[in-house]
Amino acid sequence: MTDQGKDFDDRVLGPATGVGAKPPAPSADLLRAVEGMKPVRTRRRFGAVAVVALVGLVGPVIALVRGPYRRDLSGLPVGWVIAASALWCAAFAVSLIAALVPRRGDVLPAPSRASRVAAAAIAALGLFALFATVDVPGVSMLPAERGWTLFDSCLHCIGTVAKVAVVFLFVGLLALRRLVPVGGSRVGMALGAAGGAMGGLLLVFICPFATTAHVVLAHVGGVALAAAAGAILMRVTAGPAIAFALLGLALASGC
């Protein structure tokens, strides 16, 4: 007995919701589909992540190979370059795995894990950018040198992050088609964060601006925007047609 009333017997909930009731036999449509079925090739736990990573990495790898690199790259501490690359790379990997790889024994990726991991990755990147951004005085470029404001420089780098992220989002959306029927926005958030983190990793090597404000707002902010875009896209996309339309729109707008 509690002050809220006498406890009730929760065993009544089973009969109330029809637990134990005999189900109907499979319908004729269902039986027809089953009778004519052929063996299917099932999905592998790491299959989707491998495909999405392979396709998504093409652009950043080409950009890294072709350059040009930031002019202060050779002046930056090697340890910092390695640490920054490792952090951005880890943020990319954990977000992508959380979005696409189901836990052992599960069929679907866990939406709550995906959003938690993505949020933690963005927070870690934000803290690193805030407290560990370094520059080479006299060599690192300021936006004013190009006649840009901080806002202009942020827009430029967010555009780069978006170009990389849109490929991950698009291929990820296709890979997840029919797979994440609920909680899609959380998975989309992780997918966007992964794409954004890969864009951020690219910027570590090519972005000439090394001010803390720029890195936090444009690089980490770009990741956050990509995550938000992923969450919205996964919520609104009903199928590949819409995903293709969105990609076309993004490319047409020069994103």
Add this chain to the structure above:
Amino acid sequence: MSTEPEAREAAEVMARYCRGDAAAFHRLYALLAARILAYLTGLLGDRAAAEDMLQLTFLKVHEARSTYVLGANPIPWIYTIAHRTCLDEIRKRKRSRVRLSKDGEPAAEPAAHITGVAADVHPDPADHPDRSAAAGALAALAKLPDNQRQALILTKVHGRSVADAAMITGSTPGAIKQRAHRAYVTLRQVLGRKEVA
């Protein structure tokens, strides 16, 4: 309710099903149809609609069997498909037009309890004390917000873990715990007081 051997059997049956074994489909149906039907009935509050959704759920499972991961427990996945199918149905119902009779009034529809008993049948509670308790529980369940009802049915009635329930509903384990607790407290207030009276 979800035990390791049961999950193993479901995984093994699902693997045979994916290899094209029709008998495995029938085994999977026998294994899961009753509880999926009960879950759908709990969400929809309509046995006939739940039976339709059950067929649709298994049709979707059949179409999506290539997305199954060999060795994984298919039970939460099938619950998830059922959940989504049910949400689509609920949305469709909300969108559907209200049918009007000739005098412009909403047309009366035959109603049924969640247990499948017609609404105008009033069994004598003295003859069926369990049925009367179930009817009370049902009425109280129907008053709960959708997300609380889903959390309560999955965790308390179907014995799914909080993590499974979170995956099935696309929510977080914390939210599921909170919703199930709130639903339980509400039911305890409603049904407990009734029992005292």
